[in-house]
Amino acid sequence: MQMPLPDAGVLARKDRLVARLSQVLPPVALIDDPAETRAYECDALTAYRCAPMLAVLPSSTQEVSDVLRICHEEGVPVVPRGSGTSLAGGALPTADSVILGVARMNAVLETDYDNRFIRVQTGRTNLSVTGAVEEESFFYAPDPSSQLACAIAGNIAMNSGGAHCLKYGVTTNNLMGVTLVQMDGTVVELGGAHLDAGGLDLLGVICGSEGQLGVVTEATLRILRKPEGARPVLMGFDESEVAGACVSDIIKAGVLPVAIEFMDRPCIRATEAFAHAGYPDCEALLIIEVEGSDPEIAHQLTLIKEIAARHHPVELREAADEDEAGRIWLGRKSAFGAMGQINDYMCLDGTIPVSSLPMVLRRIGEMSKEFGLDVGNVFHAGDGNMHPLILFDANKPGDLEICEAFGAEILKLCVEVGGCLTGEHGVGVEKRDLMLFQYDLVDLEAQLTVKDVFDPAWLLNPAKVFPLEVTETRRARPKAAA
C-alpha cells in the first residue's frame, strides 16, 4: 500500500503553522511534539502507521473552522479523526498532515423526545448517544460493533451500520442534520429537526464521504422508542446453502427480524474454544432476533421455527429468558476476539446479494486452501454484509502481503456476484486500490467532481477512497501557500 510522499514545502512551514494555530487554540489542543503525535500514527488498521506533522483537538465548531481556514491558507492536508477505530485506515495520517481530532467535542446539545431527535457534538461515542436517552426508554439505532469507542463523527464519515440495520437502517437513514465545516472554514447547516432537508440531498452525500468533503462537528440524530422486548433464537445447519435458503424463506414469509447473524464452522469452533457459549459444532449457525411484546415475539418465533424446521436444523434453541438470550449472543459478540486469540486477522467487509451466499462461501473456502491461510466467516445474513476474518501472522515476513492478496480476491468476488467492496467499514486506504474493480473511471470521475466542489484544493483526507493514480493531478493542484 502506497501513500503519497510528504510535501517538503509543507513540512518547512511547520513552525509558521504552529504559530498561527496557537493563536486560535489553547495549548492543550495543539500537539506538535513528535513523542505525542505518535499517538495518532494509526487507527484500528494497525498494519499501517505514520505519525502526522501535528495533531489538533479543537473543542468547538469555531475552533474547527479556524483550524481548517488556517490549514487551507497554508496549503496543509488535514486528516479528520473521530475515535480512531476505523478498520479501513480512514484516519491514517501522512507525515505532512494535521490530524484534526474531534474527541473533545462530546457534549449533548439538545434532547427532544416529542420530536424524537438528539443533537450532539460528533466526538461523542455511539453508545453514549443511546446512554443519553436510555432513561426515557429511547435509543439510537445504528450499532457498529465498536460502538463503545467509535465516535458519531466517524460513523457519519463511514456511514456505519451494525447488526440491527435490517430493520433500522444504517447511519444515513438515522441522520437528520449536520453542522459541516468546509476546508476553507465556511460553516454550513444541512437539514435539522425536520424530515427531508430542502434542496439537493447534500446530507446524503456527506454521510459516507470519509472526511473528504468537510468536518462534521454537530449532528441531529433520529432516536427511537425501545421495543417492549427482544429475543434471539439460535439454529444450526449441516450446510451453509441450507442456512442461506432458510434466511431467504424467513424474509419471504414476511417476518422482518431486527438481526440475522451467520457464523461458519471455523468461526463457531474458534468462538467455542474462547467463549464457551455452547454453540453446536455445525457447518452454519444462525442467530435471529425479533422484537415486540411477549405475545408478538412468541408469534414471530413460532413462524421462524416452522420455517426453520422445513430445513432440518441440527439444533434449534430459543432463549427462554434474558440469561439464555445473553448466552446466544455471547459467542457472536466474542467472535472477533476469539479469532484474534488464534492469530492476527484481517476483517473484510464486502456485501453480496443474499442469494449468492452459498457460492461465495464455497469459493472463499477454496481460496483459503490456495492462499494457505485460514478464514472464518461472520456475516450479517439479512443484508448480505460479510465479514470474512483471514488469519495471518504479522511477525512472519510476507504473511501480511499474502493475506492482503487473499482479501482482495474475496472482495473482487463480492463485486462479481453483484455486491460491493465495503458494506459498513468504508474504503479508506484498505480498499482504495480496488475501486476500479467496482467502478469504471467515468463513475469515479463523477465522485471526484463532488470533492472538487467541496474541497477544490484537495486538502481534506486526500489520499483515501480513490486510487492514488486516479487522484494524482488533483492532489498536485497548487495550494494557497505553496
Next chain:
Amino acid sequence: MTGGVAPRAPQSILTKKKMMMTPQSEADLCDAVWQAEGPLAIRGGGTRLTGQAGEPLSVAGLSGITLYDPGALTMVAQAGTPLAEIETALASENQRLAFEPMDHRALLGTAGAPSIGGIFAANVSGPRRVQVGAARDFLLGVRYVDGMGQAIKNGGRVMKNVTGYDLVKLMAGSWGTLGVLSEVSFKVLPRPETEATLRFAVGGVEAAVRLLSAALGAPYEVSGAGYDPAQGAALLRIEGFADSVAYRAGKLSTLLGAAGAVDLVDDPAKSALLWAAVRDVAPFRDALGDVWRISCKPSQAPELAARLEAEALLFDWGGGLIWALVPEGSDLRARAGTYDGHATLMRAAPETRVQLGMFQPQPAPLAAIEAGLRAKFDPRGIFNPGLMG
C-alpha cells in the same frame, strides 16, 4: 375563497409545440442528451408537471423490471417502468414499496402514470415515511446520464454499501437537474398481514400533534400519524400480524384515550382508504387555490400553521408535514417566516410558480455548493434549468 383557479397543467401549454424525445435505450438517452442544443424538460410518467420550459425528454421508453430477488428484498428496474407494473410484481410475492409514494395526479390535475424513476427523482414518500424513511432511504443504486451524455453508475443492489461517495442520495430528490435516471435499484419490504387505524376525535392542531407525538414515541410501531382538522380526526395506523395489530391498537387506545373519543377501523380495506386519502391529500383535490407542502419540526406545526392564513390544512408525519391550501398567488413562505424546515409550492398558476419558485431558496453557502455541483454534473445547464436553483 377568492380569486381561485382550478388546478391545471401549464406544461402542456408551454411545450405542446415541441416533439417529445423518447429514447428506447440508455445509449439512445446518452445520444439525446449529448446532441441537445438547449434546455431539456426531463419527464418520467408526467404526473408532476413542473411548468418546465425546454425540449421534452421522456424516459418512458426505458421500461421494464430488470431483476427481482424477493429473498433479498431487492428490485432493479429501468427508470420509465410504470409504478403499477412494479406494484403488481411486488404484490405477487406479498411485498411492497414501504415508503408509500403518493399519487399526485388528482391533486395536480395531471394525467400520465407514475414511473419508478420519477418517484425517486422527486423523492416521493407517503405517510409511512415517518416510520420507515423516505424514498431516498430505499434507493440502493442508480444508473444515470449526466449533462455530457455519459452513462454513470453509483451504489448497487445490496442493502449495505459504503463504497465511494453516495451519489444515489444526491440523485434522489434532484428532480432531474443533475442527471437523467436510466435505471434504479431499490429495497422492498414484506407486505404486513393486516392493518388498522385508530381515529381520535381531537379539537385543535396543538392537541392533535401532542397526541401524534405521544403515539410515535411509544413502542407500538405506528406507521402513519396524521390529522385532518376539517374532520377533527387524528389518525394512527398500525400494521403487522393480526394479533399484534390488535394488541398494539389496544395499548394505544389506553395510552391516548384521554385525548379524545376513539374509534377503531379494523377492516384493512377501509383503513387503507383512509391513508390513501392522507397520502394523496384528497381533501384538497377539488378545492380552488394554491397547494404548499411544508416540512417542519412537528412541535412547531401548530404555531406555524396558524401563521399560514390557509383555507385548509392537512397534517401528516406526526405534524412534521403540513399541506396548506391558500388563496392563489399568495406568498406562503413570507407568512411562515423562519422555522426549522422548508416549503415547496406544489400547485399554482404558472406566473405564481415563476414568481415564488417551486423550492425554497437555500442559504447562500448551500446555494453555492449546489451551483457548484450543477456546474459539474450538467456543465451546459440543460437539465430542467432553474427548477431547483
